[in-house]
Amino acid sequence: MMEQLQSAAEEWSFLKKLGFRFFFTLFVLFVLFYPNGFFPYFDYLFEIYIQPFRSLIPWIGTHILHTTNEAAAHPTGSGDTLYDWVTLFFISMLSVAVTIVWSIVPTNRKNYNVLYYWLTVLVRYYLAFTMLTYGFYKVFKLQFPFPSSGTLMEPYGNSSPMRLAWTFMGFSKGYNYFTGFGEVFSGVFLLFRRTKTMGALLSLVVAANVMAINYCFDVPVKLLSTTLVVMSLFLLAKDLQRLLQFLVLNTTAAPADIATPTFKKPWINKALVVVKYGTILFIFVTYIYQGSEALSQYGDDAPKPALYGIYTTEQFVKNKDTLTPLATDSLYWHKLIVGSYGYATVMAMNDSLHAYVFETDTAAKKITMYTDADTTNKSILQYSQMNNTLQLNGIWQHDTVSIKMQQFPLQNFRLINRGFHWVSEYPFNK
Known part of the structure; x- marks a missing residue:
């Protein structure tokens, strides 16, 4: 089995255990219900296990929340559909229920250091791959195309707030590079334990800016962007005291505890390293290949129609x-x-x-x-x-x-x- 972390003797308070149980359940459920392409080809597995919930979620909306419209799953390009919000309600209530049951069951466990470590790994990789996805879309300038001929003819007053934001972002290739590389760098930093704090700080700034745009320009990705901010704050919570000492109080901050649980059999640890770096390489090759291919179809350099x-x-x-x-x-x-x-x-x-x-x-x-x-x-x-x-x-x-x-x-x-x-x-x- 796994060897314990150095701080295994530390005993957590009841409130700390309670908070961990809730966020552990919530984050795991969120990743399962909103994979967001966090790993290539994971969507195929998602389509298998999500099927029963596509009937349950609308039922919850109709019979428990009494929504006016049916919360049916349908692809619209929006991440803030009624189905998505009812799903968030469902996993939040399920997280509360699991936390209650988990807290009632007798246990002599002093802390959840090992489980906390693996939760941070899950959150880091989900946040990292999401940042990398959006970052490469901006670097290849696929998310925000240059204003089309129709957009150029449209009066400001007739534009929706979202179209105005898309026009602003799409106009400048340089600004796409600036924001895109910010997301890419934050994703890269999050992939490694030694730089995860830097990655979480950078992702917090980037995700907060995206969240502000989504709220202020009515872009329907409010749910995901807010979650990315919460995940960034979660990753920073452990280092909050150190960050305050270094950035605010101007005093010496102790080194971060980056100890990791290991398996007693060395070959398992070596295999995990191979899987990690193999996955990272696969992700980067996939993003770069897909971005390059999409440039010829959707990017600013894609061929225009004959009479464009x-x-x-x-x-x-x-x-x-x-x-x-x-x-x-x-x-x-x-x-x-x-x-x-x-x-x-x-x-x-x-x-x-x-x-x-x-x-x-x-x-x-x-x-x-x-x-x-x-x-x-x-x-x-x-x-x-x-x-x-x-x-x-x-x-x-x-x-x-x-x-x-x-x-x-x-x-x-x-x-x-x-x-x-x-x-x-x-x-x-x-």
């Missing part, structure tokens, strides 16, 4: 009648905004926006447009492009149209052409 950009209408002919561009007209195209991922937006003269699936056949010089709500009603337009002029001819909503458009150079946007300046005589806040 913003086009302003110069002439709109409907059924052989040339329409006058009136400010109240909801039919006349004022602008066509072609974005990535097969979508485009038509801005009418009255500034109303209409989103369409936008399929381009470059060989046949043909565009097919339709809405997600009605995939059967499709409009087909032939296109020709010369220099910056785009000509569209065909059927649009059962009418024959001929539309002549002029492409708007994206470099004309101040956000893009302003650039960087070491010397500024006056603030350029426009």
Whole structure:
């Protein structure tokens, strides 16, 4: 079995034992219910054991919490769904119940030093791999893409707080590197016992900043980011007195106790070292490979669609009648905004926006447009492009149209052409 830590003779107080039992149960359950890709391919195992709870959680929401809507599990890209919050309630109540039972059962155990060590290992690796995941996404600039043509045309006032945050982050590649490497370094430091305090301090700063953005800009990852802050504080709790002595009181701080429980059979300890470094190497190779592959599909350097950009209408002919561009007209195209991922937006003269699936056949010089709500009603337009002029001819909503458009150079946007300046005589806040 395992040899005890040096402080094995220390006797914990009842409150310390109580707190440990609760957080031990809570953190273990949180990792199991919110793996968050904390280990590659762990999701396959997650899909097996989570199945019974996908029926239990909605039942708890309906019959115990009396939620108005059903707390059903459904992938939406949000980490703060009703299902997620009911799950958090469930594991919190289960942690309280386990803590009570654990405290009632008679035991002569003076402390939980060994179990505490393995809990910190779990929390360190979960926090580290989460930081590494988000960090590499920023380093490869996959999480926050550069503002699209549609975003550049959207007024500030029409933007959601989350879109505003995404635009702010996506504009600067340098700031992505700064925040991304901060997360990567904190993750690396957390992987080793000697640097875990440094990693926890750095992850606390990084995670607190992310949490603040999530709360202040209504980004639906509040639950996870808050947990990362709590986990960082948990890892720092043991060193709190040392940190106060060194950082606040300016006195000598004792070295950290980084003793680790070991198995009596040496081969087991050696095997654990091999597994640890093998896992770290696997994680880094996986993140770098996946990030490099994703760059060609989702990053700023990914190929843009053939007609990507913003086009302003110069002439709109409907059924052989040339329409006058009136400010109240909801039919006349004022602008066509072609974005990535097969979508485009038509801005009418009255500034109303209409989103369409936008399929381009470059060989046949043909565009097919339709809405997600009605995939059967499709409009087909032939296109020709010369220099910056785009000509569209065909059927649009059962009418024959001929539309002549002029492409708007994206470099004309101040956000893009302003650039960087070491010397500024006056603030350029426009």
